[in-house]
Amino acid sequence: MAKRIDVSDLDIYYGAFKAVEGVNMTVEPRSVTAFIGPSGCGKSTMLRTLNRMHEVVPGARVEGKVLLDDQDLYGPDVDPVAVRRVVGMVFQRPNPFPTMSIYDNVASGLKLNGVRNKATLDAAVERSLKGANLWKEVQDRLNRPGGSLSGGQQQRLCIARAIAVEPQVLLMDEPCSALDPISTLAIEDLVAQLKEKYTIVIVTHNMQQAARVSDNTAFFNLAGQGKPGKLIEMDSTQRIFSNPSEKATEAYITGRFG
Amino acid sequence: MAVTNERQQLLDRRPQGLDLGPTGRGGDRLFGGLAKGSGIAVIALVVFVGGFLLWLAVPALRANQASFLFSREWMPGIQPPRFGIVDLLWTTVLVSGFALLLAVPVAVGVALFLTHYAPRRVAGPVTYVVDLLAAVPSIIFGIWGIKELAPKLAPLSSFLSGNLGGFPLLRPGIADNGTVFVAGVVLAIMILPIVTAFTREVFAQAPREHKEAALALGATKWEMIRLTVLPYGRSGMVSAAMLGLGRALGETIAIMIILSKPSPDSPFNPSLFAGGETFASKIANNAAEFDSPTKTGAYIAAGLVLFVLTFVVNAIARLILQHSERKHA
Structure with missing residues (x-):
C-alpha cells in the first residue's frame, strides 16, 4: 500500500513568484518524514505539491519531477483528482464536513469513488475509525454531526476520513497546531501506528514533535524575504537533531535562529 | 468623632487624578438614539x-x-x-411560484459559475451585467414581455397545452399572448438578479478549508461543490428564493401590461396558459375607480x-432557516 516518493529538481511557482527552489528528496515507504523550518520557508507548499493541492491557488505550477514509485505525478496524462485519491491529506485545522454525520464524513471519500454498498461502507467506516483511534469514542453516535466532537476528535475524524480510501501516502500539514497537548499526544501515537501501513509526510513547527514522531527530517529555509525556500538538509531524524551537517540546521533546531 | 475624622482623612488622600465618571461623549448618545429611533420607526x-x-x-x-x-x-x-379573492390569490401564487421555479435554478447556476468556474476577468463583467438587469424598470420588462417575448413563446405554449393539456396546469387557455406563462417568464427574469446576487454571496463565503477537504479526498470540482458549497449555501439559497418570491408577489406594472384580463363571467381555469389578474395588477387596473x-x-x-401573504412567505423562510441552522449547530 505504501509507496516511495522521489522528488527531483523541483521548483514551485505561484505565478511569477518562485516559492521553492531546487528540491531533491526521497521519502521511504512506511516511514514518517517531517518537514521543519521557519514560517514562509515553503515546507507547506512543498507538502502540497505531493498531492497537487497547491494547484487550488490560481497560477500555481511546478517544474521538475515528483515520482510516486515510478509514476510522475506531473505527467501529461495525470489528473490531479486521481493523484489526490492515492495521496491523502490532513490539514492544520480540523475540517470535517459540518453538514455531515460522523459516519458520512468517513464514508465521503469512498462514496466519491463510487462505493454504494452499505455493508462495504459500514466495514470501511468501522475500520477507519478504529485505525484513527476514534471508534471507541464515537461508535454509539455515528449519526451525530462531525462538528459535535472536540477539536482533537475532529482531527482524528479527518484522519479516519483520509485513510478510509486507503491512500498510498498520507500528508499532514501541521495536524496538531490547533490542538491541546493531550490531543496532540493522541495524534502522535496514531502517526506511529499509521506508518506501519502508510508513507507519511508531516509538516510541523514543533521540533519536539518532529523528533518524537519522524524517522527522517527535512529542514527548509529561505535566504530572505521574497527569496525562494530551499531544502537545506535531509537526513535521519536522529542525525538532524544530534549532529546536523549544516550550520543553519543546527542554529534552527537549537533555537539560535537568526 | 475621631474615627470619622480618620476616615475622612483617608478618603481625602485617595488619588484624585482618576475620573471614572460618565465620559459624556455626545456622539455616542446621539447615534445610539438615532439607531434606536430608526428601529422603532420601522416597526411603527x-x-x-x-x-x-x-x-x-x-x-x-x-x-x-x-x-x-x-x-x-x-x-x-x-x-x-x-x-x-380566490381568483386573485390563485393567479398571484401561480405566477410567482412559476417565476421562482424558473429563476432559482438559473440563479444558482449563474452564482456557481461566477464564484467557482469563471476566471476573475470574466466573473467581474458578468456580475455587473446581471446586476444591471435589476436596474431595468419594470415597465420596460412589461412592454418587452408582451411585444417581443410573448410571440416567441407562443409556439412553445401551444405545443405544451396541445400535447400535455391533460394536466390542469397546462390546459389550453386564452387565445392571445397575455398568459400567466409569459408573465411568469418575465417575472423570473426580473427576480433573477436579486436571487443571483444573494446566492453568489453565500457561495463565495463557503469556507476554504471545507473545499480543500473535499478536493484532498479526490473530489472533482462538481463533487467539491456538491459536498461543501451547496450544503453550506442551502439556507442562503432559501432566503434568496424567498426574497425573490416576495418581489414577485408584489410586482405590478409588468404583470398588468402582460396579463389579459378574463371577462367576469368566464369559467375558472387553473392553467398557466390562462389570463388572470394578481392582487397587485387588479388594484392597479382599477385605481381610477376608488370612488366609494x-x-x-x-x-x-x-x-x-x-x-x-408576503408576511407568511417571509415567516416560513425564517422558520426553514432556523430549522436547518439548529440541525447543523
Whole structure:
C-alpha cells in the first residue's frame, strides 16, 4: 500500500513568484518524514505539491519531477483528482464536513469513488475509525454531526476520513497546531501506528514533535524575504537533531535562529 | 468623632487624578438614539400600514355579501357589494411560484459559475451585467414581455397545452399572448438578479478549508461543490428564493401590461396558459375607480391579503432557516 516518493529538481511557482527552489528528496515507504523550518520557508507548499493541492491557488505550477514509485505525478496524462485519491491529506485545522454525520464524513471519500454498498461502507467506516483511534469514542453516535466532537476528535475524524480510501501516502500539514497537548499526544501515537501501513509526510513547527514522531527530517529555509525556500538538509531524524551537517540546521533546531 | 475624622482623612488622600465618571461623549448618545429611533420607526411603520389597511377594509368586508376568501365574484360597486379573492390569490401564487421555479435554478447556476468556474476577468463583467438587469424598470420588462417575448413563446405554449393539456396546469387557455406563462417568464427574469446576487454571496463565503477537504479526498470540482458549497449555501439559497418570491408577489406594472384580463363571467381555469389578474395588477387596473368607501375598501382588503401573504412567505423562510441552522449547530 505504501509507496516511495522521489522528488527531483523541483521548483514551485505561484505565478511569477518562485516559492521553492531546487528540491531533491526521497521519502521511504512506511516511514514518517517531517518537514521543519521557519514560517514562509515553503515546507507547506512543498507538502502540497505531493498531492497537487497547491494547484487550488490560481497560477500555481511546478517544474521538475515528483515520482510516486515510478509514476510522475506531473505527467501529461495525470489528473490531479486521481493523484489526490492515492495521496491523502490532513490539514492544520480540523475540517470535517459540518453538514455531515460522523459516519458520512468517513464514508465521503469512498462514496466519491463510487462505493454504494452499505455493508462495504459500514466495514470501511468501522475500520477507519478504529485505525484513527476514534471508534471507541464515537461508535454509539455515528449519526451525530462531525462538528459535535472536540477539536482533537475532529482531527482524528479527518484522519479516519483520509485513510478510509486507503491512500498510498498520507500528508499532514501541521495536524496538531490547533490542538491541546493531550490531543496532540493522541495524534502522535496514531502517526506511529499509521506508518506501519502508510508513507507519511508531516509538516510541523514543533521540533519536539518532529523528533518524537519522524524517522527522517527535512529542514527548509529561505535566504530572505521574497527569496525562494530551499531544502537545506535531509537526513535521519536522529542525525538532524544530534549532529546536523549544516550550520543553519543546527542554529534552527537549537533555537539560535537568526 | 475621631474615627470619622480618620476616615475622612483617608478618603481625602485617595488619588484624585482618576475620573471614572460618565465620559459624556455626545456622539455616542446621539447615534445610539438615532439607531434606536430608526428601529422603532420601522416597526411603527409596518404596524401603521397594517392598521390602515384593516381600518379601511373592515367596513367593506362587513358589507360584503359574498365569501371574501372563496368567492370568484368581484362586484364591489353594486349595492350590497359582492367580492371574493380566490381568483386573485390563485393567479398571484401561480405566477410567482412559476417565476421562482424558473429563476432559482438559473440563479444558482449563474452564482456557481461566477464564484467557482469563471476566471476573475470574466466573473467581474458578468456580475455587473446581471446586476444591471435589476436596474431595468419594470415597465420596460412589461412592454418587452408582451411585444417581443410573448410571440416567441407562443409556439412553445401551444405545443405544451396541445400535447400535455391533460394536466390542469397546462390546459389550453386564452387565445392571445397575455398568459400567466409569459408573465411568469418575465417575472423570473426580473427576480433573477436579486436571487443571483444573494446566492453568489453565500457561495463565495463557503469556507476554504471545507473545499480543500473535499478536493484532498479526490473530489472533482462538481463533487467539491456538491459536498461543501451547496450544503453550506442551502439556507442562503432559501432566503434568496424567498426574497425573490416576495418581489414577485408584489410586482405590478409588468404583470398588468402582460396579463389579459378574463371577462367576469368566464369559467375558472387553473392553467398557466390562462389570463388572470394578481392582487397587485387588479388594484392597479382599477385605481381610477376608488370612488366609494366600500369600493375602495374592497381593493384595500385585497391588498391586505397580499400584505399577509408576503408576511407568511417571509415567516416560513425564517422558520426553514432556523430549522436547518439548529440541525447543523
